[in-house]
Amino acid sequence: MISCTEYIPAYSEFFTYLDETYGKEELDRFWEYHFAPTGKGIRLINFLKAEGLKGCYTYWSAALKEEAADVTIYLNEKAGWFMTDMHKCPSKGKLLKLKDEFGFVPYHSYCMHCDGYRAAVEQVGLKYMYDFVGCDRAACRLIIYDPKVFNERVIVDENTKILDIRASENEYYHLDFHRSMNSVINYVGENHGISAVEDYLGRYTRNVCLKQMTDIETRGIDAIADKIRDTYEKEKSPDAVELVRDGGKLTVNVKYCPGVKYLKDTGRIVSPWYRYTTEVVMKALSEKAGVSFKMLSYDEETGAACYTFE
Amino acid sequence: MISCTEFIPAYSELFTYLEDNYGRAEVDRFWKYLFEPTGNGIPLINFVKKEGIRGCFSYWSGTLTEEASDCTIYLNEKAGWFMNVMYKCPSKGRLLKLKDEIGIEPYHDYCLHCDCYRAAIEQVGLKYMYNFQGVDHAACSLIIYDPKVFDGRIIIDENTEKLEVRASENEYFHRDFHSSMNMGIHYLGENYGLTVVEDYLARYTKNVYRKEIADIEKGGIDAIADKICDTYEKEKSPDAVELVRDGARLTVNVKYCPAVKHLKATGRVVSPWYRYTTEVVMETLAKAAGASFKMLSYDEENGAACYTFE
Numbered sequence A: 001m002i003s004c005t006e007y008i009p010a011y012s013e014f015f016t017y018l019d020e021t022y023g024k025e026e027l028d029r030f031w032e033y034h035f036a037p038t039g040k041g042i043r044l045i046n047f048l049k050a051e052g053l054k055g056c057y058t059y060w061s062a063a064l065k066e067e068a069a070d071v072t073i074y075l076n077e078k079a080g081w082f083m084t085d086m087h088k089c090p091s092k093g094k095l096l097k098l099k100d101e102f103g104f105v106p107y108h109s110y111c112m113h114c115d116g117y118r119a120a121v122e123q124v125g126l127k128y129m130y131d132f133v134g135c136d137r138a139a140c141r142l143i144i145y146d147p148k149v150f151n152e153r154v155i156v157d158e159n160t161k162i163l164d165i166r167a168s169e170n171e172y173y174h175l176d177f178h179r180s181m182n183s184v185i186n187y188v189g190e191n192h193g194i195s196a197v198e199d200y201l202g203r204y205t206r207n208v209c210l211k212q213m214t215d216i217e218t219r220g221i222d223a224i225a226d227k228i229r230d231t232y233e234k235e236k237s238p239d240a241v242e243l244v245r246d247g248g249k250l251t252v253n254v255k256y257c258p259g260v261k262y263l264k265d266t267g268r269i270v271s272p273w274y275r276y277t278t279e280v281v282m283k284a285l286s287e288k289a290g291v292s293f294k295m296l297s298y299d300e301e302t303g304a305a306c307y308t309f310e
Numbered sequence B: 001m002i003s004c005t006e007f008i009p010a011y012s013e014l015f016t017y018l019e020d021n022y023g024r025a026e027v028d029r030f031w032k033y034l035f036e037p038t039g040n041g042i043p044l045i046n047f048v049k050k051e052g053i054r055g056c057f058s059y060w061s062g063t064l065t066e067e068a069s070d071c072t073i074y075l076n077e078k079a080g081w082f083m084n085v086m087y088k089c090p091s092k093g094r095l096l097k098l099k100d101e102i103g104i105e106p107y108h109d110y111c112l113h114c115d116c117y118r119a120a121i122e123q124v125g126l127k128y129m130y131n132f133q134g135v136d137h138a139a140c141s142l143i144i145y146d147p148k149v150f151d152g153r154i155i156i157d158e159n160t161e162k163l164e165v166r167a168s169e170n171e172y173f174h175r176d177f178h179s180s181m182n183m184g185i186h187y188l189g190e191n192y193g194l195t196v197v198e199d200y201l202a203r204y205t206k207n208v209y210r211k212e213i214a215d216i217e218k219g220g221i222d223a224i225a226d227k228i229c230d231t232y233e234k235e236k237s238p239d240a241v242e243l244v245r246d247g248a249r250l251t252v253n254v255k256y257c258p259a260v261k262h263l264k265a266t267g268r269v270v271s272p273w274y275r276y277t278t279e280v281v282m283e284t285l286a287k288a289a290g291a292s293f294k295m296l297s298y299d300e301e302n303g304a305a306c307y308t309f310e
Helices: A002-020 A023-034 A045-050 A054-066 A092-100 A110-123 A177-212 A221-234 A258-265 A276-289 B002-022 B024-035 B046-053 B055-064 B091-102 B110-123 B176-194 B196-206 B212-218 B221-234 B259-263 B276-290
Strands: A070-076 A080-087 A128-132 A138-147 A162-167 A242-248 A249-254 A293-298 A305-310 B070-076 B083-088 B127-131 B140-145 B161-165 B239-248 B249-253 B293-298 B305-309
Touching: A002 A023, A002 A092, A002 A177, A002 A221, A023 A128, A023 A177, A045 A054, A045 A110, A054 A070, A054 A080, A054 A249, A092 A177, A092 B293, A110 A128, A110 A138, A138 B293, A177 A258, A177 A276, A221 A242, A221 A249, A221 A276, A258 B221, A276 A293, A276 A305, A293 B110, A293 B276, A305 B305, B002 B024, B002 B176, B002 B196, B002 B221, B024 B110, B024 B176, B046 B110, B055 B070, B055 B083, B055 B161, B091 B110, B110 B127, B110 B140, B176 B259, B176 B276, B196 B212, B196 B276, B212 B221, B212 B276, B221 B239, B221 B249, B221 B276, B259 B305, B276 B293, B276 B305
Parallel strands: none
Antiparallel strands: A070 A080, A070 A162, A080 A138, A128 A138, A242 A249, A249 A305, A293 A305, B070 B083, B070 B161, B083 B140, B127 B140, B239 B249, B249 B305, B293 B305
């Protein structure tokens, strides 16, 4: 499992992987798949169907709080418009921070994936206008409107609901990124097979995890143990994992996978490829530490697993 | 003549005057008249007829430089969009400054007049979306797009032209405000007659020239002379005026009116009511000084005039 708090660089790396390996058209196909408003994936469509334009406000006010965005959200149902004024996008902001910290290269058109919400919005007859100017500094603006009502004037008046969300007031913890990770890994597995899954996850581990684990070559298994504990702490599920150190061996007992638990709780189908987000990442860490890795068991139902480093 | 550098408060005061006396609908009627894309008034229509969406860039890059705005202007002809991101509008900024300095209240919907450029834009088949969010701090943004080309995404790419306009790098001197003043006074005169023209201009003088009037109350005719010299300096036409002080009398010889000169040079018809922008303003200042005012001559052709204070 990749913690939902660590999902964004995995997402960016996936875009880069698809573009470099199969071309931009393949990335566009992925975005189309990922944002398809089926009701089972990204939930925006369910909100829109239930509430119309107001569903945009309901959906993004929650998602952007969980993502600890710096954003102002506006809704004027009477005038038929919704707007997000993103002052600092938490996702792009995180990628730019990683760039500063260890030279991570965000996917060059990372922000363009947000245009994928258009599919859900247009399905219910609303219009979607995205202003990507400013995305080099993690800022952008989105206007969604009802073409039957909106008179092309965005005016803040007594009918306008405003929500200011500040990163400093919220915790970065958006569990639904597990849904996205599940979608990513299912797409690559179903369309390109196990070697592509391994390639992509190996690349992610090298370009993100290992860049942050500067001590893995000197501390070996202990550094890996710290990384695993940190992942489950970030996931707010330290009870889900038990680490046993026995001489030169580390045994990791995962009682349940918080990612799988979340997916099941929200009615999603866990991809058969999801297990590799643990297996391949751990294997890549072990290789860097110069130790062997064994996946002894994995329960598809709960994500419970047992694996060792030696 | 009211200097083009002093037009904005006159504009705001006119909106307030119309609403206070005739209701909000009358302000809308005036705006419709002022922005009517006839080709003889606001020149935007001439630009967009000639150049299409590029005409927006040509028109506003000229005017907003002359108005010493703080804004960024974008054009992507290939993708069919134009955008102006206004960080600090020189007009609203000026009104907010006057509010701080002398307590004059800007017209409450001042910024909405900018929506009226829509008439010219829509006449050539383009679409106009105005975002007035931010007008309380003199910020706004405008998107104009070609509905046959634009795909709902504002993306800066190799086809995007960008112009940064900075107030600090430009002089505030937009001569074409004389056309707006000419049309404003013409509207008032034609629809309501001389009493209303006088009423509005006296109100403007008392409200906007509060500081000058305080000086005039103390300094009398000498302070009026300073005000007149200042107006022609601001208009970059000190040669247009000659002041003769003879005992208690001040004689002002205007050789030509810089505003009339601009109107004629740009093919506009000078309103028969235009002369009152001198006559009523000067008479109001004279009253503040406790002096008499006489307009001895006024040449409709070039705005040359002779008047005295005593």
